[in-house]
Amino acid sequence: MIGVGSMGGAILAGLRDPEVRIERPIAVTTRSAASAAAFAGSPDVVAHAAETDPEANRRAVRGAAVVVLGVKPWMVVDAVREIAGELAPGAIVVSVAAGIPCAAIEAELPEGTPVVRAMPNTPSQIGLGVTGIAAGAAAGSAEISVVRRLFETVGEVLEVRESQINDVAAVSGSGPAYLYLYAEEMLAAAERRGFDPAQARTLVQQTIRGAAELWAASGEEPAELRRRVTSPKGTTEQAVLVLQDADWGGLFDRALAANVRRSEELEAGA
Missing domain, CATH: 3.40.50.720 (NAD(P)-binding Rossmann-like Domain)
Incomplete structure (x- = not known):
């Protein structure tokens, strides 16, 4: 190596x-x-x-x-x-x-x-x-x-x-950073809700870990797992609606495109 x-x-x-x-x-x-x-x-x-x-x-x-x-x-x-x-x-x-x-x-x-x-x-x-x-x-x-x-x-x-390969780099190569960014923001939001840092870490870290393990173990699509948590007219639905209004799909498209664009610039010697 x-x-x-x-x-x-x-x-x-x-x-x-x-x-x-x-x-x-x-x-x-x-x-x-x-x-x-x-x-x-x-x-x-x-x-x-x-x-x-x-x-x-x-x-x-x-x-x-x-x-x-x-x-x-x-x-x-x-x-x-x-x-x-x-x-x-x-x-x-x-x-x-x-x-x-x-x-x-x-x-x-x-x-x-x-x-x-x-x-x-x-x-x-x-x-x-x-x-x-x-x-x-x-x-x-x-x-x-x-x-x-x-x-x-x-x-x-x-x-x-x-x-x-550049698309692989954008999705999985850089993917852990996106998840850690999500964790950072969730931690900060939890602390703003009054939890101390240790409590926020427990809540956010175990939620991410548990959700990932549940997805892997269940064999279900993430959309189905999300629906099971999201009761009609419930609390989760309200939060999900806010996130969806922020156009997460378009945001991720733009983020991955920026990642690939940088790989292409490297290929061109920029």
Whole structure:
């Protein structure tokens, strides 16, 4: 793993679960020596710090069957150029960066190197992630199968066309942030109703968790579950009417469009 920032770190956390069965140790590179030191003595991770070792990225990828690029989008191409000459024959290169198409990565690698784009999300660190994966020009069913199995160790996997990856990023990659924003606003609203912070946290956190678990366990559509809570002329109906009047559908359309637009700007080098 080249880079273990927020997303790469989430994936690494999930892969380090003792119940996840992959070949170990996992070789990772970090920017600072302090970050690498956090893995000192760990039997499942070998960390190389770029700050103190100019060969860190090249050392990490030697002999690896799968290389995950977890650096920031604007750093991906430089990282690929750096490791291109050290990749083992048949190594699969997986990018989790938004806005960097497979073609841009393939252009820096030996011809025929399989490249797969993956868009996971941060719940991967507790095994509840969802990852969209898309094959590049040289990645066939065998390579996709390997990448699928890798990310299935930390959650659900959805295979999509590369043209859909930006939409995956908008819905699930960034999705946890939308839910946390909802939680922030609900917490603040609960406190304005007179609850102290601890009480508000209990009310909001357990409601979100319970509702999500109920949806997963019931197999019902969310619209049906909502109807079951919303009695005609009842209190919930009044709150729901206020939310619907705010045009949540249009709001989410605009939010996802803005997310995808930024991914497209990254692809264009903006």
